[in-house]
Amino acid sequence: xxxxxxxxxxxVGGAALAGIVAFCAVMLTVIVTIGIWPGELKLTAPLLCxxxxxxxxxxxxxxxxxxxxxxxxxxxxxxxxxxDTTDVGFLRPAALLTAVHAVPVVLFLGALAARAxxxxxxxxxxxxxxxxxx
Amino acid sequence: MRVARAGRRQVGVVAAAGVLLVATGCVGATSRADFTAxxxxxxxxxxxxxxxxxxxxxxxxxxxxxxxxxxRSVTINPEANTARVExxxxxxxxxxxxxxxxxxxxxxxxxxxxxxxxxxxxxxFSPASVAFDDIEVMTDRALDEFGEPDGYVTTINVHRxxxxxTIAMSLQSARADGTARFTAAGELMSVERR
Numbered sequence: 001x002x003x004x005x006x007x008x009x010x011x012v013g014g015a016a017l018a019g020i021v022a023f024c025a026v027m028l029t030v031i032v033t034i035g036i037w038p039g040e041l042k043l044t045a046p047l048l049c050x051x052x053x054x055x056x057x058x059x060x061x062x063x064x065x066x067x068x069x070x071x072x073x074x075x076x077x078x079x080x081x082x083x084d085t086t087d088v089g090f091l092r093p094a095a096l097l098t099a100v101h102a103v104p105v106v107l108f109l110g111a112l113a114a115r116a117x118x119x120x121x122x123x124x125x126x127x128x129x130x131x132x133x134x
Numbered sequence: 135m136r137v138a139r140a141g142r143r144q145v146g147v148v149a150a151a152g153v154l155l156v157a158t159g160c161v162g163a164t165s166r167a168d169f170t171a172x173x174x175x176x177x178x179x180x181x182x183x184x185x186x187x188x189x190x191x192x193x194x195x196x197x198x199x200x201x202x203x204x205x206r207s208v209t210i211n212p213e214a215n216t217a218r219v220e221x222x223x224x225x226x227x228x229x230x231x232x233x234x235x236x237x238x239x240x241x242x243x244x245x246x247x248x249x250x251x252x253x254x255x256x257x258x259f260s261p262a263s264v265a266f267d268d269i270e271v272m273t274d275r276a277l278d279e280f281g282e283p284d285g286y287v288t289t290i291n292v293h294r295x296x297x298x299x300t301i302a303m304s305l306q307s308a309r310a311d312g313t314a315r316f317t318a319a320g321e322l323m324s325v326e327r328r
Contacts, residue, residue: 039162052183057172060163074163082270083176083286084184085215087237 021109025102029094032101038074044093049078053086170213178286179212180273185266188217188235195233195240198224204258206230206246208292220246222258230254259294264301265320272301272322276314279325282307292318 033040038058045056057079062072076088164172173179185208193203206220216236221243223229231243248254265272269290277285285307292301299318305311305325315323 037161042162057169058163059166059169061166077169079172079176080179080181081176082181082273083173083179084181084212085173085179087215 017109021102021105022098024105024109025098028101028105029098033094033097034074040097041074041076041090041093044076044096045078047096048076048088048093049086053078053080053084055079056088173213174286175284177273177277178288179215180210180269180287180290181212182267182269184212184215184217185210185261185269187238188219188233188240189261189266191235191240192219192221192233195243196221196224201260201262203261205261206254206257206293208261208264208290210290212287212290222254228254256296257294259299259318261292264292264299264318268320269301272314272316272320273303275322276303276305276316276325279314279322280305280307280310280312280327282310284308285310285312 038060041058042056045054049056055078057077059075059077060072061075062070064070074090076090076093078086078088188210189200189203189208193200196203202224204222204224206222208217208219210217214236215238216234218235219233220230221233223231230246230248232246233243234241273287276287282305285305288304288306290301290303292299294300300323301316301318301320303314303316305314311328312326313328314325317323
């Protein structure tokens, strides 16, 4: 039997798994960073702010686009002791946080996979099924 | 019965998540007004790095070094992290171009319309002769002399009037406006309240 289909299946499976992890990490970032705790962006300050501007701020700008509708943008700034600032934006710190959020996602999916594997092992072929569900 | 209880639990979880989102939304974020107030509380954001960065970028764009640069004015808005430099074109000395610095980069130069009576030779100066390196010391001195505890610098304008190059700092507080003037070497000439 050729190795190629197995390899291709492995690649497709790996890409699908990476996609699922990336999607879940992005969703987690959207929920946590935009919905609950925008200040989480400040955790990236050691990587994105220089030593001369060590204080990070996440600034919320709220606009009313049309009556009854508001939009809030979050922007991270680094500030120095004299009030000098650098606009870091939202995308770079959010991308870093997404990478960090991927860790719990991988752990969660790993735990689910381990649980499923344990169940499969318990139901080995030929062995009588321990649990029958209707 | 068990299904109904599980459904109720799911509804409860969703409701709790909704309450959490509404109650905790924007944790750790600062409003624009508070952010601006923080910049002002720290003096307005004046650093020696900004004029140095801007002038180096302009000189680079013109293909000259700082000593070869001739400008008509340098205006800095430290709070917005922007600057505008009116530069005499080294290739065509009768022309002046305006460079604007914002978002940490230089925009394309725009031509400046001059009046027939403008004496360009009497208005330009070399930015290398201005003590931009001491701008932080000058700021502290100006704010001390201004005497307002919540004072900050709004703009810095460097221009030449007659024979003298002057650094004019606009100062502001909740209750007063003022202007501090320094020589090109950074010596304080005056601090006036408007």
